[in-house]
Each structure stands twice: as C-alpha cells, then as structure tokens.
Amino acid sequence: MEQDSNGYRRSYRRLATLAVVLSVALVPLSGLGAAQQADAAGNQSYVAVQGEECTPITSFSDNKSALAYYDYRLPENFSDNPSVNQTGDIFGSGGTAALQEPNTSAVFLYTDTANNTTSLVFVHGEVEDGSGGAATFNITGLPEDGNWTVRDDDFNDTMSLDNWTVNGTQSVVDWAWPSETTDGGVYSNVSQDTNVTIEPAFNEEAELFGEANNGTVDTWQVISNESDNTTISNESDGMNESDGMNESVNVTRTDLVMNESLQISGGTCEDVANGTDGDDADTDGGATDDADSDGDATDDTDSDGDDTDDSETNETATVAFDDQETDGTTVTVQNVTVPEDGYVAIHNDSLLDGDAVGSVIGVSDYLEAGSYDNLSVELFDVPGADFDESELTENATLIAMPHEETSGDESYDFVSSNGADDGPYTDNGTPVTDDANVTIANDTDDNETNETATVTFDDQETDGTSVTVQNVMVPNDGYVAIHNDSLLDGDAVGSVIGVSDYLEAGSYDSLTVELFDVPGAEFDESELTENGTLIAMPHEETSGDESYDFVSSNGADDGPYTDNGTPVTDDANVTVVNDTDDNVTETPEEDTPVDDTPVDSPETDTPADDTPTDTPADDTPTDTPEDDTPTDTPADDTPTDTPADDTPTDTPEDDTPTDTPEDDTPTDTPADDTPEDDTPTDTPEDDTPTDTPVDDTPTDTPEDDTPVDDDDEVTPTDDGSPAPLSG
Incomplete structure (x- = not known):
C-alpha cells in the first residue's frame, strides 16, 4: 500500500570519512533455503562505498526467484499478499535465516541464475531472537525497470505498521518490527549501471520508533558471499531445517556507520579509487597515464612537483544545519565555513529527486572566505528564480549547501546560469550538505489537531447491550467501533462487536453504541454476559456509502484512523450490571439487622426514662x-x-x-x-x-427529674421518711 511521502522522506546526508571494521564469519548454510555459490551472473562485480571506504560485494546465488529465496511468510489469512512465498507465523523472512543476526540490519545481493537477474536485499532483525527495532531508509537511484519483489511487511491489516512510499527511482520505507520477527525487502533487476544511495535512520531517528516496541538496532552490515562452493541442492522446508546437508559458506560482514549514507554500485574498488566507472585512466592504451602529457612519468597537473594534483583543492567547505522552527520566511544555518568566497544555499527536498537548480529556495548574502555562526538566510528570494509562494506553509526537510563564487561578480548565479556558475563545494565529488527538519511554528498544533481522530472511553457499567463512548472526534465522516480483547491477539476484523451510527465530521459526547449489531458480522450472543476489556476505535468512512463496511470487506474499507501509523484507540473495563446488582442486594439485607439493633437501644433507654x-x-x-x-x-x-x-x-x-x-x-x-x-x-x-x-x-417530670431527682428520692427512703426533692 503506497502512501503519501510527506513527513516520511528522510534526510539527505553527504558521504564522510569513516572507519569500517571487517569481520569474517562462517555461517551455517542450513536455513538459507538454497545453495550458495559465487556470482554467476556474467562475473559481475559490485561495491559498497561509505565515505572513503570501499568494500567489494559478491552476491549469493541460486536457480530460484528472489521471492522464493527471501521466503517471506505470513499467516494463512494473508496468503493473498503478492510478497508471500509460503504461509507461516513468523511474519518475516525464512530463507535468509542463516544470515540474520539479533538487533542487526543487513544489506546484500542475490542473483537468480535461472534468469540471470540480481536483486538488492534488506533484512532487519532475526526471526528467532532479537528485541525488534525501527529503521527508515531513503533509497535513491533505483533502476527504473526494477521493482520491489518483496515488501516485508506490507499487508492490509492494522497490524501492518510499515510505510512504503514508492516514487519512480526513489523509495522511502519506514519499518518497525517486534521481537522474533523481521522486516526488509527485495528490489529486483539491479545491474552494473546501478548506483543506489541509501540514507539510513535507525532507532530514535526512525519514523516509527517505539511503534512496535522499544527494541534497538545495534549494527548495520553489508554482507558479501566469499564461498567458492558450487550449487548444492538442499531445499529447506522450514526455519533452519535441511535434508541433512550442513555445509558452510564463508561470508564477509562489514560493519557500517549507522548514521551515514551507503552507495551500492557496479564496478570495482579500483574504479572508485580512480574516479571512473571501470575505465582505465590510460585512455589511449599507453604505459603512462594520459594526464602525463609529456611522457615523463609525472602527472602534469602537479605544477609544483610535490606529487599532488594541484587541480584539486585540499580544503573544502563545512556546514551545520540543525532542526528548527521557523515562521516560514527565514531559516538559520548554525555554522558555515567557506575556504574561498561564496554563499550558502537552501534547497528543498526536490534535490533528492535530482533537481539541483530548481530545488534552491533561499541563498545567503555574499560571504567572504571564513567561518560564520547563526547565519540567517531569507527564503524565496533567489536571483534568477521565480516562486509561487513567499513563505513555507508546511513542515519540511531542507538542505543547506555551501556554494563557491566562481564568476567573480559577487552575485549568486547558480540558478540563472542553470548550474554553470557558482556551483557547490564538494568533498570527494559529493556536494557538502547538511539537512534539517524545519517546523512551521504557527501551524504545528493545527496540523496535529486536524490529522487524526481522538477517542475517550472510560470504565463503566452496562446491561450488556450497549456501551457509552465519552467522547469521539472524527476529522472526516466515520464511525466508532467497539472491539473485544481478541484485537490484542491481532484479530482486527473479528474483534468488532459494536459500531456507532454514521458520524459526520465533528465531536460527539456520551455516544451510545449498540453491541452485537455490526454490518457483515454474525454473533452467537446478543449481549455481554461477563465483565471484560473493550476497545473503542474510530474508523473513517472511505467507501462513500455511509455504511460501516470494515467487517464485510475484511478490513479493506472504512479502516481505522491512525496516529503515526498506529490505530487510534482507548480501552475501558466494562462491568455487566446484573452481576453487580446481585452482590449489592445482599449487602443491605445483612445491614438490616444492624439497623434493628439501634432501634432496640432506644427501647432499652425508654425504660430508663420510664423509671x-x-x-x-x-x-x-x-x-x-x-x-x-x-x-x-x-x-x-x-x-x-x-x-x-x-x-x-x-x-x-x-x-x-x-x-x-x-x-x-x-x-x-x-x-x-x-x-x-x-x-x-x-x-x-x-x-x-x-x-x-x-x-x-x-x-413533665422525666424531663427534669428523671435522670437525677427521682433516683435521689428512692435512695433516702431507707430512713423511713421521704427525702426532700432536689431542685
């Protein structure tokens, strides 16, 4: 299910120098679901590049499709999902089990030797261990003729949290997976011409962090097959089960820096070092580099003889651009350093689609060489650019990019020259950038309020036929459904036991919802007979017929409102009144004799008064x-x-x-x-x-004399004469 990418597109980050630790491990072959062999697809070679580090990648291979290799498994009720290879309860990849590790995200290549196609494979987590986690990948440069063969997870149910935003050669995927499951995917039809960039975000930086649980990803790896073994026929029926073969494949696991981008491309690390796409720098076939024009075995671009290429600048710009709030007219760049005179430009996220010129929405004043802190940049005032707006109206990811003054006129000409003049500073051929999530301060609350529904469902008593929802607000027309606690076991459709009337957009207080009267549902009972926990869930009217179709459509229509991918709900402990009344009626019966006792007491006191x-x-x-x-x-x-x-x-x-x-x-x-x-x-x-x-x-007498005087009268009668009355 492809969704709008607003708010999901992740940051664009430059490649930077980093250290990579190589760890070689022998991984049991059983559980891979197929034989592994050296890449047979035309001896193609691929590399993974992160900063200045380059790692060769050899794909895993077999004569089966990438879908069968990944072996994505879901329960039987989701068997119509096109990504599913076979049914099962693991909610993840069975075929890559031997490559999986707890709390680890991995990327590698797989080649289907039957049709000579190679796929890019992502696997997060492990199906038998791990704490779960969250990741967001912004993937650009995907082949136009390729496609996502497997989407783990992407199925039509409220349990599916993941967001898949596919737009041509770019895909943004938000994954969140619980413990003992996996997430991931397979993109098929990569080739030697492929140059894919992956911008990662893990854990707290991921869009769906905390939605499945609070597990974390500790390691990001690229895996290469280093085995020389030929095809081995040991088909696997299940997790870590084979026909007795237990051979091993030698793999290389390269740990990656988790907050830096990764490039996967065809070619060799020598090509990367030479800055070519596999072509030799010696273009004429001679024994010398053609940069050596005079044949003296030295590079003629080294004008001062210090064995360095003087055509390259050793010093480049730096920029720091932090997340911030804005009124929509300006942004602040926390720091920018330009070794030569220049500018810092602000690009919107169309830069991620390759629009380097049209993405410029702001530029600083002319900057002399030096370092600048807290530099304010006006938006929508760029020489040579026309805009339909004068300020930002929505939250967005913006990119700050230092540019060099090359035309000598101290005016930013990058846009007006269509990129020919005043281009960006680069680091190893990549533009120097930093990104920021920019929030419109005045619109934040309004956007949050209008995005989704809210519901309040308090603990209550019921006669078993209806419940009361204290408040529900639906931004669009819809309903509020009542689910029993089988929802907690994943039964989103079968758990519905009640639904409100059709609600127009608005807020409703003390809304009565009849139970066991749901379109498309059949029940064996007509009322609640036991106390229990019920869940109120607002649903949106999506089919346009003003009738609740969620159950009859098996969840396809009139789905729940969500907040960051999670259905909006509130639960209540519901007590059936009849059970409660029986207990209560006994209590007063027991209290009745207690009430009689005090009644006797006054009678007992009466004789005292009667005395x-x-x-x-x-x-x-x-x-x-x-x-x-x-x-x-x-x-x-x-x-x-x-x-x-x-x-x-x-x-x-x-x-x-x-x-x-x-x-x-x-x-x-x-x-x-x-x-x-x-x-x-x-x-x-x-x-x-x-x-x-x-x-x-x-x-008359008892009022004054009863307590004291009359008793005094009786006592002195022992003398034989009446005692005088006191008082």
Missing part, C-alpha cells in the same frame, strides 16, 4: 387528682402527708425496677406496677392514678 414513671408511686399519696395540675406541688405535699407510711412501701419501688423490662410495654407501665404493689391495693387511690393521665406527670 420515673414510677413517680406515681410518689403521687399515689396524692389523695386528690388535683396533683395532676400542680405537678411540682404534690411532690412537696407528698412528704407532708402520712404517705410517709406509704412511701416506705419500698416494695413497689423495689418491684418497679424489677418491672423495668415490663416498661418496654407502653407508658401504661404504672398501671402494671400498681397491681404488683400489694400494699397500695388497699386503697382505691391506686386506681385514681390509673384513671388519672399519669402519663402527663411523667411527661
């Missing part, structure tokens, strides 16, 4: 019912009367506390106490209090 209701015993001596009115007076009168004899009737008073439990009965307790008082029964006065609203007396 004073025995006051009628004191009131009993009140011969007249008038005691009801002057409640306090009878209390004083009582001691005056002979009821002193009645008072000693402590028996009823002693019985009274005994009757306390009977006080739980209504306040008619005094009536109950009266029958127990055998002594008072001799007089009808006991009946009088019964008829009298005795309750009125305790009503």
